[in-house]
Amino acid sequence: MKKFSEIVNKKSKESNEIVEKKMDKIDIQTNHKIDIKITDKELDGKKETLDKKLSKLLHQKLSKKADKKIEKVVEKKPDKTVNKKSNKIVEKKPNKTVDKKTNQKPNKTANKKVKKLSKKSYKQIAIALLFVILFGSMISTAIYIHFMAQKGGQVASGEQPPVQVEQPSQAEEEQQAEPQEEEPTEEQEQPIQTEETEVDWTQFATTDFYDGSFPRIGVSAVTAPIAENVISAFYNTIPEDETVLYYDTTENNFLNLIAQQYDIVLSTASYDQQQQYGSELEFIPISNEAMVFLVSQKNSIQNLYIEDIQNIYSGQITTWENFTRQDENIIAYQQTESSFIQSLFYSFILPQGEMIAPQQQVKANPQTHELEKVSSYYDGGEYALGYSTYHYARDILFDYNIKMLSIDGIYPTKRNITRGIYPLMTNYYAVVRTNSSIDSPERILVQYLTSQTGQELIKQSGYIPLY
Secondary structure (H helix, E strand, C coil): CHHHHHHHHHHHHHHHHHHHHHHHHHHHHHCCCCCCCCCHHHHHHHHHHHHHHHHHHHHHHHHHHHHHHHHHHCCCCCCEEECCCCCCEEECCCCCCCCCCCCCCCCHHHHHHHHHHHHHHHHHHHHHHHHHHHHHHHHHHHHHHHHHHHHCCCCCCCCCCCCCCCCCCCHHHHHCCCCCCCCCCHHHHCCCCCCCCCCCHHHHCCCCCCCCCCCCEEECCCCHHHHHHHHHHCHHHCCCCCCCEEECCHHHHHHHHHCCCCCEEEECCCHHHHHHHCCCEEEEEEEEEEEEEEEECCCCCCEECHHHHHHHHCCCCCECHHHHCCCCECEECCCCCCCHHHHHHHHHCCCHHHCCCCCEEEEECCCCCCEEEEECCCCCCCCEEEEEEHHHHHHHHCCCCEEECEECCECCCHHHHHHCCCCCEEEEEEEEECCCCCCCHHHHHHHHHCCHHHHHHHHHCCCECCC
16 A cells, blocks of 8 residues: 555656746747646546556556465366377376465475374264164164063063073073073974885895894883884894894883893983992983973963072972962973983983972773862963973974073074083983993994994984984
């Protein structure tokens, strides 16, 4: 603005000098003074012309400054030229400019810092997103566990499930946990009926008994299929008039084996029986088995802990309220005293003297036709609880209306039983006399049953192999 005012003063001085010179010339020619009078209109016209000049100068000055600022702020886009040889459009790279004020090139370190800051911000955003995703997955998992606990009829209080090795102290707290191992599916909970196909058992035959006699085998009802299929495999080496298979109870089979009426017995054996005959008989496992607990498909319960079962069969828990929120009485069925499964119950769950009296029902005696109370057995009712062996429940009982429960969070599958992680496990045994020789027919049969071929025969017979 100072420069602009100096220009205006200079112009006014120049105009005054010109007027004075002209006036001097006129004065010299006429030799007399002339009074010049300037009207107000002429002065106003001069002022307007000066104002116009001033506005033009201001406009030019401001436009130049604005153009310089725009050139500094706005980056020029690379010019596009046409390559005469290839007739292709080529973009010219922008020239590196030098700052006119500092005479220095642009600061590259500042640009790097900006890039580093942007990378850090991206990392922070990514970490924040990960935390959001993890938090969302935790919430969805908690909701799913709560829903499954309600669906399974278990009391959900947010406590974590107990470790498989240790058992919790209270039954209600135990029931709140979900099973840790495999969840029961429809295929696991009930047997699947398949068409019976004839198996060529001779494919499992070996040369073990070509040169010697076949051993006499004693079996009970539960192990009869194994022995029958073994005989079918070695049918060609057994004389037609020779009897090698005998059916009887487990106790009688052991006595006949000791009396040397049998050479080998395929049977179950309780802990007490092994202790009783341990000095005279040797028990060799040939197959895995398990004790399972059964309820109706209508019952929503999926898991019981051993402590729960003890409290039910000792009379401390009498309703399903703690397990399914239904205030209905538990009908706890038992097996006969002399059965193998009842002996397993005494070994795994409760001693004989601590159990409640078995469920009874009134029936007519077929001989006297009088009504009398007799022990009733598991009938698959909606509020009933029973137990059996895995093989019997899945392959013999074969009822779509019942299901097996997981025990201590482990469901009774063939895989879990073979791996040895199911808590209520037992075996089928090949029983021989302790004084039998190594090369005797019964010892040869034991070696066959525990071999890979024998284990495959046991598996094809519907039993769980050792490995």
